[in-house]
Amino acid sequence: xxxxxxxxxxxxxxxxxxxxxKLSQLNPGQKGIIVSFTDAEMAVKLMEMGCLPGEEVExxxxxxxxxxxxxxxxxxxxxxxxxxxxxxxxx
Amino acid sequence: MADLKVALVGNPNTGKSTLFxxxxxxxxxxxxFPGITVxxxxxxxxLPSGKTAEIIDLPGTYSLYPKSKDESIVFQVLADKNxxxxxxxxxxxxxxxxxRRNLLLFSQVADLGIPMLLVLNMTDMARKEGISIDxxxxxxxxxxQVVNISARKGEGLDTLKQAISxxxxxxxxxxxxxxxxxxxxxxxxxxxxxGTKNDYYALQVLHQHEHLTFFTEKEQEEIEAIEIGNGFDxxxxxxxxxxxxxxxxxxxxxxxxxxxxxxxxFTFTDKIDAILTHKVWGFVIFFFILFFIFNAIFSWxxxxxxxxxxxxxxxxxxxxxxxxxxxxxxxxMDGVVAGLGGIVIFIPQIAILFALISILEDTGYMARxxxxxxxxxxxxxxxxxxxxxxxxxxxxxxxxxxSARNIESWKDRIITIMVTxxxxxxxxxxxxxxxxxxxxxxxxxxxxxxxxxLTLMAMYFISIIAAVLVALVFKFIIKAKERSYFIxxxxxxxxxxxxxxxxxxxxxxxxxxxxxxxxxxxxxxxLWVMSTYGPSKRFEAIDAKYNRIEATSTDTVQxxxxxxxxxxxxxxxxxxxxxxxxxxxxxxxxxxxxxIGIALITSFAAREAFVGTMATIYSVEGADGDGGEMRxxxxxxxxxxxxTGLPIxxxxxxxxxxxxYAFAMQCMSTVAVxxxxxxxxxxxxxxxxxxxxxxxxxxxxxxxxxx
Numbered sequence: 001x002x003x004x005x006x007x008x009x010x011x012x013x014x015x016x017x018x019x020x021x022k023l024s025q026l027n028p029g030q031k032g033i034i035v036s037f038t039d040a041e042m043a044v045k046l047m048e049m050g051c052l053p054g055e056e057v058e059x060x061x062x063x064x065x066x067x068x069x070x071x072x073x074x075x076x077x078x079x080x081x082x083x084x085x086x087x088x089x090x091x
Numbered sequence: 092m093a094d095l096k097v098a099l100v101g102n103p104n105t106g107k108s109t110l111f112x113x114x115x116x117x118x119x120x121x122x123x124f125p126g127i128t129v130x131x132x133x134x135x136x137x138l139p140s141g142k143t144a145e146i147i148d149l150p151g152t153y154s155l156y157p158k159s160k161d162e163s164i165v166f167q168v169l170a171d172k173n174x175x176x177x178x179x180x181x182x183x184x185x186x187x188x189x190x191r192r193n194l195l196l197f198s199q200v201a202d203l204g205i206p207m208l209l210v211l212n213m214t215d216m217a218r219k220e221g222i223s224i225d226x227x228x229x230x231x232x233x234x235x236q237v238v239n240i241s242a243r244k245g246e247g248l249d250t251l252k253q254a255i256s257x258x259x260x261x262x263x264x265x266x267x268x269x270x271x272x273x274x275x276x277x278x279x280x281x282x283x284x285x286g287t288k289n290d291y292y293a294l295q296v297l298h299q300h301e302h303l304t305f306f307t308e309k310e311q312e313e314i315e316a317i318e319i320g321n322g323f324d325x326x327x328x329x330x331x332x333x334x335x336x337x338x339x340x341x342x343x344x345x346x347x348x349x350x351x352x353x354x355x356x357f358t359f360t361d362k363i364d365a366i367l368t369h370k371v372w373g374f375v376i377f378f379f380i381l382f383f384i385f386n387a388i389f390s391w392x393x394x395x396x397x398x399x400x401x402x403x404x405x406x407x408x409x410x411x412x413x414x415x416x417x418x419x420x421x422x423x424m425d426g427v428v429a430g431l432g433g434i435v436i437f438i439p440q441i442a443i444l445f446a447l448i449s450i451l452e453d454t455g456y457m458a459r460x461x462x463x464x465x466x467x468x469x470x471x472x473x474x475x476x477x478x479x480x481x482x483x484x485x486x487x488x489x490x491x492x493x494s495a496r497n498i499e500s501w502k503d504r505i506i507t508i509m510v511t512x513x514x515x516x517x518x519x520x521x522x523x524x525x526x527x528x529x530x531x532x533x534x535x536x537x538x539x540x541x542x543x544x545l546t547l548m549a550m551y552f553i554s555i556i557a558a559v560l561v562a563l564v565f566k567f568i569i570k571a572k573e574r575s576y577f578i579x580x581x582x583x584x585x586x587x588x589x590x591x592x593x594x595x596x597x598x599x600x601x602x603x604x605x606x607x608x609x610x611x612x613x614x615x616x617x618l619w620v621m622s623t624y625g626p627s628k629r630f631e632a633i634d635a636k637y638n639r640i641e642a643t644s645t646d647t648v649q650x651x652x653x654x655x656x657x658x659x660x661x662x663x664x665x666x667x668x669x670x671x672x673x674x675x676x677x678x679x680x681x682x683x684x685x686x687i688g689i690a691l692i693t694s695f696a697a698r699e700a701f702v703g704t705m706a707t708i709y710s711v712e713g714a715d716g717d718g719g720e721m722r723x724x725x726x727x728x729x730x731x732x733x734x735t736g737l738p739i740x741x742x743x744x745x746x747x748x749x750x751x752y753a754f755a756m757q758c759m760s761t762v763a764v765x766x767x768x769x770x771x772x773x774x775x776x777x778x779x780x781x782x783x784x785x786x787x788x789x790x791x792x793x794x795x796x797x798x
Contacts, residue, residue, distance in 0.1 A: 040326045045578055047333045048154040050192040060361070064370045065466040068475070070581055075189050075350075077360070077581040079462045084576055 023057060023071070024085035031058040032090030039087040050074030051088060093135060093145035097255060098176065100165060100200055101184035102193050103151030104582045106212045108132075109242040110184055111148040112591075114252075133176075139249070140256040147176050153192070155199045155295060156329055158578075160504070161496040163302045166295065169203055171305050180258045181207035182251075187217035187224060187239075190348055191340055198336050201233070201264040202291035208236040208254050215241045221351035229347045234265035243588075268335045270294045273328050277321035284313060294332075298325050360455075360583045368459055377460060384447050384485075385548040388520070390541060392439035399439075403432030422619055430615025430703040434608050437699075438600050440524075441517045444486050445599040446592050453587040457482070458579065465577055471559045472566025474498055475577055477507040481558060484514030485551065486599070488761045492768055500575035506565045508768060509778055512761050513558040515551050515753055521702045522752045523550050529728050530745040554753050561781070610697045610759075618667060618693060618707050625665035633660050662708070681751065681787070682744040682794035686730075691751075698757040743797035747790040755786035 020035060034055050037043035051057065051073050060070040060077060070079045101107045115134025132148040149168060150161040157163035168176045181200055185193035190211070197209060211217075211224060230237040236254045240247030270291035271278045281293040300306060300314045317323075366372055407424050414420040451457050457479055465475025476498045483491035491511050498504040515523070527543050534542045624630075637657040644650060662668050663685075670692065671685030678688050690704040709726040730739045756762070756779045765775040 040330055042576070044156070044326060044329045044333060045158060045576070047330065047337070048156070048195060049578060049580070050189075052334075052337055061364065061368065063462050063466060064368060064373045065463070067466045068462060068577055070364075070368075070462065074192055076192070077583075078578065079581050080578045081465065081576065084578060 019091055020089055022086045023059070023088035023090050024069070024082045026059045026090070028059050028061050028069075031056060033057075035089045035091050037087050038089060042084060042087045046080075046084075046088065049078055050076070051078070057088070057090065094142040095138070095144040095180060095255070096147065096176070096178045097136075097144045097180045097182055098147045098149055098168065098178035099182050099184055100149050100169075100196065101151060102153055102186060102196060104580060105151065105184045105186040105193065106242040107151060107184045108148060109588070110210070110212065110240070111146060113242055113245060113248055114146050136252070138252050138256040142256060144180075144255060147178065152196065154196060154333075156298065157302070159497045159499045163299075166299060167302060167304070169200065169205065170292070170295065170303055173305065178205065179260070180255060181205050182210055182255065183207055184210045184212055187211045187214045188220060188222060190224065191337070191344060194340050194343070195333070195336055197233075198267045198340060199291075201235070201262075202267060202270060202289075203295075204262045204264075204289050204292070206258050206260060206262045207264060208238065208258055209233065210251060211237060211239050212242050214239045215244060215246070223349045223351075225347045225349075229343070232265070232343050232347070234263050267339045268332070270332075273331060274321060274323055277317055277323050280317045280321070281314065284317065285310075294328075297323055298329065363584050364459065364581075367456065368463055373459075373463055377463065380451070380456075382548060384444070385551060386541070386544050387447065388440050388443055388547070390544065391443055395439040396436055399436045400432070403428065403435070406432075418623075421623070422616070426616045426619030426707060427612060429706040430612050430618075431608070432706065434604060434699065434703065436702075437517070437521050437524075438604065440520055441486075442596045442600045444517055444520075446596045448483065448486055449592050449595040450587045451482075452479075453585070453591060455582045455584045458581055461579065462581060469575075471562045472503070472506050472569075473510075473559075473562050474500065474503040474507075474575060476579070477503065477562075480507050480511050481514050481555070484511045484516055484558075487516050487518070488512040488514070488758065489764050492761070492764050495768070499577075500571070500573060502569055502571040503575050505569060505769065505774065506562050508765055509565055509774065510558040510562045512756060512758065512765075512778065512782065513554055513561060513754065515554040516758075518697065518699045518758065519550075519752050521699060523547055523749055525702055525705070525724065525727070526740070526745040526749050528724055529740050530742045550749060550753060553750075557754060557785070561785075610700070614693050614697075614700045615703050615707050618689070618704055621667035621670070622662055622665045622689070622708060625661065625669065629664040630661060633657060633664065667708070680794070681790045682741075682747045682798060684739055686739075687744075687748065694752070694755075694757045695759075697759065698752055698755075701752065741798070743794050746797055747794035750793050751786045751790040753786070754782055754789055756782035 021032070023032065023034075026032060034051060034053050034057060036053060037046065055073055057071050057073045060072050062069050063079075066082075068079050068081045069085055070077055071085070072078075099107050099111055111132065111134065114136045116136075134146050134148075136144045136146050138144050147168075149165050152158075152162040152165050154162075155166050155169075157166065168174055169178070169181070171177060183197045183200060185197065201207060209229075211226070214224075217224065224239075226237050226239060236257065238247060238251045238254050240251055270293075273294060274297065277297055278290055278293045281296055282288065282290070285293070285296060287293055296303070296314065297318055300311060306314065367376060407428055410420065410424045410428065414423070451460075460482070461475040461478050463475075464478050468475055468477055477495070480491040480495045480498075483494060488511050491514075492508050495504050495507045495511070498507055524547070527546050531543050531546045536542055536545065634657075637653060641650060641653055644653070663672075667689050668685060671688035674688045674692070675683075675685045678691065683691070686705075686708050689708060690701050693700040693704045705727055709730070727740055728738070731737065762775045762779060765778060766772060769775070
């Protein structure tokens, strides 16, 4: 039984991994749920600005030159560079 | 003296500054751009209890953990009981349309244990967007008074004043998270070390004691030792704390905030953004706006400027006619009035410039410009946020350099500070205006664009290109201390607050006249004295020579011309003339004579002095001849080289001069502010040297190519 759950969990994680991507990979208009961050220092700044795990984010638009991007999170618009968006893992 | 000190704390864009103005009546600069409030602002407010409260407006921040220099001021003030700004009461201003993010700061500040109350601003907007907040429940759960206001409409002020006077001297807020739990041993050690009972204060001290200047060096070392001894990981703990706070806020806000239509508020802003930050139209509109600003500065101001110019010419003429002739009248008319006229005339242009910039900030457009240009700016070692100081630099480098405080990365900030003075400021405007009107014809191109306006715009473009290129050079020279990042709120578009725009116009013009005026009048007087008097032997010789010639002549026309020659020769041999001649060999290759040399010397204090100096020199020269009714522009235009008889202000000289003024560091206030902001003489000296060298070379090349 325990082994079964362990196997199920592994499968789930593998499947899940495919659904996980970086926020910077989304196109304007696409949405995702924040799962985690890959950089602790940046995570603090982003969380203070309302980008929390579990929060829905939508890429609103890119700047005319493709970078930075504007996202909608926690009821307001935030802009950040693509390198910073790449720190945010979404589902 | 105030009975009570009240500090306003809150996120950027919450209307904190508007509330400050409403409370104090002392209107100040408010922008829609995050972090525009960089300096500490204070004012006084009468409370219903009859007491007077001193209101302190602290810079907007999202957290007590600072991302930039201006944000670090908040904790510095709240941490130091002996600080003159340490408040008795904190008013935390929150945006009702985004309560959870705003309450993160509330919960941090609340845990410091200072008496406080919560103000929910923009309640009218929240209501419109379908957000309702149960104020009583929120107040009960937080343990503080909660007041609904709308600062824009001026609603809820009386209730707020009442609430401020009702605040108890002991903090009532409910503790939110267990601050000790994050690092029990280190927090205990700090509490004993600095003698505080507050866990969260101790934790904050561990995190950011480097920013706190009131600790002695020994104390800093001891805190550092506690930090290291306990393996205090500041990044990890900040993350844990933020997560814990949001979890706590989730509980606080459950069934307090009911949101029925979260999407509505963006439709308007989204529609505008689709155009204003469009790939093509975004830039077209941005350049159109810039062009509009330059065109407005030139064309809207021409009528009032002509009036002022005419007025001062009339004043000088009447003064000479009606006042008893003598040294004092000459000093008053040719020194003070001429110098004053040189400043007052630029009020229309400065007022227009500041009004337009404050509209751009207030509406939220400036934040979009930052967003659009970040990628370009980064290539040159700057950040999108450098755009604001640089556009502000068009007005004045001094406040712009201070506004660079909200740039997070040290390197981006230093480079921005180093290049901002290259952007042509309003003090160069008089120089450009005068020289352009001398050598560029007042014609229309394609029937729409004024040729003089286009030339002026070109000067501004040259200065901005220079700033960007110099930034690129610094990008490779300066080493980064930390990585640069760009996380910024894009505020919703709003109508500008016209009262504030008018106030900014008034305030900035007043500051310009008073601050620049003091320097310029002083310089004008010194200059008048220096150009009227000279080594007595030389002056006696000149007088003797002309007296001899005049005695033999009876022709009035010839006499008048002799008087002019006498004045010119006296000026040449005056102290100012001698000084100008000393540096003449150095500036000759740039196309300048010794008279311009005098202007260059006085301009090193402040470049506005150029026009005043020219006015003084040319009215001294013309004073004994054909009256003062000639306008400065005509006098300078008529100036001829005594040897060749050719006009001094040719196209080549004028452009060489404009480039010199565009690049040279001729502003003592900027040097002082760069020293203050970088806390070292290294940067202002580097700046002074590179700018002067650059100015000399550019002027030299321009003159040699154009002559």
